[in-house]
Amino acid sequence: PSAEDVEGFVADPDPLAFARLVDRLLADPRFGERWGRYWLDIARYADSKGYVFEEERRYAFSYTYRDWVIRAFNQNLPYDQFITWQTAGDLMPEPTRDQMIATAFNRLAQQSNEAGSNPEEFRIEQVADRVHTNGTAFLGLTLECARCHDHKFDPLTMKDYYSMAAFLNNIDEL
DSSP states (O other): OOHHHHHHHHHOOOTTHHHHHHHHHHHSTHHHHHHHHHHHHHTTOOSBOOBSBOOBOSSTTHHHHHHHHHHHHHTTOOHHHHHHHHHHGGGSSSOOHHHHHHGGGGGOSOOOOOTTOOHHHHHHHHHHHHHHHHIIIIISOOOGGGGTOOOSSOSOOHHHHHHHHHHGGGSOOO
């Protein structure tokens, strides 16, 4: 806050001053930008393909996803809808444009078209990226170890990992 904002708040004797301040800050569009960037980090958001070269994505969908996340925070979209739309917004009955945009969450994996790259290998790596990202974002778990082996203390097995991978293996690649 500016010095004037601090002085004005401290000098305001009204018991509702704090509530007014909170309401003003929540109404500021920068609120969504500030808090949305944390989610965008979790979602591995980037305007580029994120691999080797800073080449832009072939389809310009990522910035619309970024804008949707900011809007969702600013409009206080309920968490269950925030998650559902990103996971399966395109499968909702008569999906809205925002529900469709939200599904870009699962399409933000690194991409490569460098010479000698194997498209099928990258497709499988993108599926693994979805598993890892969904596990981290929605389950609060890292799932990378279960890709290769069961762990005697980890509740998730390789079977669980590959079941989730099978679910996330039917997404159109862009």
